[in-house]
Each structure stands twice: as structure tokens, then as C-alpha cells.
Amino acid sequence: MLIKAPLDLTQIAYLKKNGMLHAKEDVLDSYKAGEGNMNVTLAIKTNKRTFVLKQSRPFVAKYPHIPAPLDRIEIEYKYYNAINKDNLLANFSPDVLSFDKDSNLLALEYLDLGGDFLWLYDENATLKEGVADLMLTYLKKLHQLAVPDFPSNQEMRELNHRHIFVFPYLSENGFDLDDVQVGLQKLSAIVKNNPTLIKKIHLLGERYLQLGKVLIHGDFYPGSWFETGRGLKIIDTEFAFLGDPEFDLAIMLAHLKMARTSESELQRIINSYPLDNALLAQFTGTEILRRLFGLAQLPLFLSLVEKKELATYAINLIIDEKI
Structure with missing residues (x-):
């Protein structure tokens, strides 16, 4: 039905x-x-x-x-x-x-008296004090949970893999980025013509497809954070699987960066949940790039100059493996 x-x-x-x-x-x-x-x-x-x-x-x-x-x-x-x-x-x-x-x-x-956090990309928008720490509390507890028999969710991972690690870097993918913002298609050459970057992303994508030992949300971005009259809720968990905890934290960091969160706050979050820094850096950079040049676009109020700066930042995270 x-x-x-x-x-x-x-x-x-x-x-x-x-x-x-x-x-x-x-x-x-x-x-x-x-x-x-x-x-x-x-x-x-x-x-x-x-x-x-x-x-x-x-x-x-x-x-x-x-x-x-x-x-x-x-x-x-x-x-x-x-x-x-x-x-x-x-x-x-x-x-x-x-x-x-x-x-x-x-x-x-039904979750009332609130909504998701997609407003976070608006200019001058910031998280209320303590919200980032609530999200960290959630992730830390989630990643400690023993769920050895959770389904592999292989088909959803393969779908996500294509749109995170493959599609944005294809020279001809059928998606005209100028329909999003004039000049964005030309800017995408910064990643599409970078074989060193693409090789690193390919290797990272292969890791993403491997099963890990930790239950992760799999799509931990502002659209999955929901404010209600009874506090913060985390929703839309269909991408969940056993993987790397760095992936969840990286998605969170990438979107906070795209929402103009200060470097000091990003570093505070990183220090509050110590994980593999190289892996965290690469997953963070890849999420930023796929949101700039992939199909799953965000309501980002950024100029082309700002997007170029953001893309350069993300590329450096992936190449240097440090955040």
C-alpha cells in the first residue's frame, strides 16, 4: 500500500x-x-x-x-x-x-514545537550554547553501544558512496552546477582536475564500504538534528551501519564549518572527542566537497569566492590528513 x-x-x-x-x-x-x-x-x-x-x-x-x-x-x-x-x-x-x-x-x-537545524547555514546563525556538547554526548554514547548484529545496510552505503566519493569528481556527470550558482561548474575543476585528490578520495571511499565495529548514524548533519519542546532529537537514521566513528563526527564538523562556525569552536569539538585525526580530516574534507560540487546541495549563502576558499580548505584536509 x-x-x-x-x-x-x-x-x-x-x-x-x-x-x-x-x-x-x-x-x-x-x-x-x-x-x-x-x-x-x-x-x-x-x-x-x-x-x-x-x-x-x-x-x-x-x-x-x-x-x-x-x-x-x-x-x-x-x-x-x-x-x-x-x-x-x-x-x-x-x-x-x-x-x-x-x-x-x-x-x-510527531515532534512539535521545533524543526530541523537547516537554518544554521543562514548568515550570522549560530548554535545555542551547549547544543554542540549535546550532540557530542549523543555520538560518544552511540559509538560505545554494542550492536554486533546490526544489518550491513550495504545497498544504502553503496548509494551514499557514489554520491560522496565518486559523482562529484566525474568530469561529465550530467549535473550542471551553474544551475545552482553561475560559475560553480567552472570552479568544480579545482577537484575534478586533481588526480592526487581523487586517488585519496577513492581510497577513503573503499574504507567507507568496509564494515567496522561501531554503530554510526551515517548522516549526522543539520537536517537530522531536530529541536523540539522536549529537547534535541536525532532523526532520519536510514544510512546507519557499523563503520568508523570518525565519519559521524566528520559530517558534523563539515557542516559546522560550512555554517561559518569559528575555528576555535571546531577545535574545541575535535579536542572533546579524540579520534583518528587523519581519518577525521579526510572524511570532513570529503563531505564539504560533495556538498559544494555534488547532487545533495545545501542552502548555502556563500559567494563563489567563499566556496573556493572552502573547497581549498577541504582539499588541504584530505591531502594533508590533518585537522
């Missing part, structure tokens, strides 16, 4: 049959919940409550021409189940209400 807003009588009947809607529950409204990239996400308002329905499709919801594994929604479900055994981590997660494997449907608590 495919869901879409507004829910029709057939969809409502199915949701009552699978238990996601209660027998005496009336649907008052259903609408798109947020601007997620991967899945169809709806808010369902009834006469008793509001909750969220997420459904995976055999493609990326924002980019229907890109195939994506259907079982990613089950990965998200299993991630929440795994971390919710820890009280601290459970406090950072939305409540899981139910899961329907047959229709790739996940019902979650």
Missing part, C-alpha cells in the same frame, strides 16, 4: 487494518511533514493525536530518477530499536509507534 497526502478511504482502511490507526480514530488531516530527501513523510492528524508516517520507495523521494533500496525504512526502525535500549540515547529519539514491513511503513511520534 502506497501512502500519499491526503489519505483516501482505501489508505485509511489499510492503516486501521495494520494497527497504525486505531479502530475509532478519525483522520482529520494528512500532509507532507518536512522536506526530507529519502522517504515519503506525512503528518497524520486524527481526533485523538498527531503522528508521523514514513514510507520508503524504490527511489529517492526528492530525486525519483535515483534508485534506492526499499529496506532502508527497516534500517531506521532497527536503529531506533537498538539505541532505545540505552536510556540516554532513547531520550534523543522519537518514539517508535509501529512498523509495517510489508508496506515499508514506519509510524513515529
Whole structure:
């Protein structure tokens, strides 16, 4: 059963049959919940409550021409189940209400009185004091969690691998960066014509595809951070797998850098969670470059000069292996 807003009588009947809607529950409204990239996400308002329905499709919801594994929604479900055994981590997660494997449907608590952190890229925007430390607390606890039997999530890693470590560096990838910002296509030559850089990124990508021993979120950026009336929540966990803890921290650092966070604050964060510095540097630089020159663009209010400076910074992180 495919869901879409507004829910029709057939969809409502199915949701009552699978238990996601209660027998005496009336649907008052259903609408798109947020601007997620991967899945169809709806808010369902009834006469008793509001909750969220997420459904995976055999493609990326924002980019229907890109195939994506259907079982990613089950990965998200299993991630929440795994971390919710820890009280601290459970406090950072939305409540899981139910899961329907047959229709790739996940019902979650509706998070109100807030939103994601994509505003962080706005000029002069900064995190409130203590928020970065909360995120570090989450990551440290997550990376200590013993989950040896977590699914490999191989297909999602292969999808992510292509868009992080391959696509941005192809001379002809079919994506005209001038549609994002005039002059960006020409600027991309700074990475596309750098064989030393591309070789290092290739090797890093091979490491990314290998299974590690630590459960990681896999997409720890401002779109996955959610502010609510009950504090910070971490969402959208379909990229989770057993990998390198440096990857999660690197994603966080890369996006804070793109959001103009001060060097002193970035260094404070790095010092607060000591990991392999060379690996951290390379993953951080690669995430910056793929967000500048890849398909998954961000609302960055940066001039071409600023983007060139950012790209040079990222290239140096990868080449020098130091942050």
C-alpha cells in the first residue's frame, strides 16, 4: 500500500487494518511533514493525536530518477530499536509507534514545537550554547553501544558512496552546477582536475564500504538534528551501519564549518572527542566537497569566492590528513 497526502478511504482502511490507526480514530488531516530527501513523510492528524508516517520507495523521494533500496525504512526502525535500549540515547529519539514491513511503513511520534537545524547555514546563525556538547554526548554514547548484529545496510552505503566519493569528481556527470550558482561548474575543476585528490578520495571511499565495529548514524548533519519542546532529537537514521566513528563526527564538523562556525569552536569539538585525526580530516574534507560540487546541495549563502576558499580548505584536509 502506497501512502500519499491526503489519505483516501482505501489508505485509511489499510492503516486501521495494520494497527497504525486505531479502530475509532478519525483522520482529520494528512500532509507532507518536512522536506526530507529519502522517504515519503506525512503528518497524520486524527481526533485523538498527531503522528508521523514514513514510507520508503524504490527511489529517492526528492530525486525519483535515483534508485534506492526499499529496506532502508527497516534500517531506521532497527536503529531506533537498538539505541532505545540505552536510556540516554532513547531520550534523543522519537518514539517508535509501529512498523509495517510489508508496506515499508514506519509510524513515529510527531515532534512539535521545533524543526530541523537547516537554518544554521543562514548568515550570522549560530548554535545555542551547549547544543554542540549535546550532540557530542549523543555520538560518544552511540559509538560505545554494542550492536554486533546490526544489518550491513550495504545497498544504502553503496548509494551514499557514489554520491560522496565518486559523482562529484566525474568530469561529465550530467549535473550542471551553474544551475545552482553561475560559475560553480567552472570552479568544480579545482577537484575534478586533481588526480592526487581523487586517488585519496577513492581510497577513503573503499574504507567507507568496509564494515567496522561501531554503530554510526551515517548522516549526522543539520537536517537530522531536530529541536523540539522536549529537547534535541536525532532523526532520519536510514544510512546507519557499523563503520568508523570518525565519519559521524566528520559530517558534523563539515557542516559546522560550512555554517561559518569559528575555528576555535571546531577545535574545541575535535579536542572533546579524540579520534583518528587523519581519518577525521579526510572524511570532513570529503563531505564539504560533495556538498559544494555534488547532487545533495545545501542552502548555502556563500559567494563563489567563499566556496573556493572552502573547497581549498577541504582539499588541504584530505591531502594533508590533518585537522
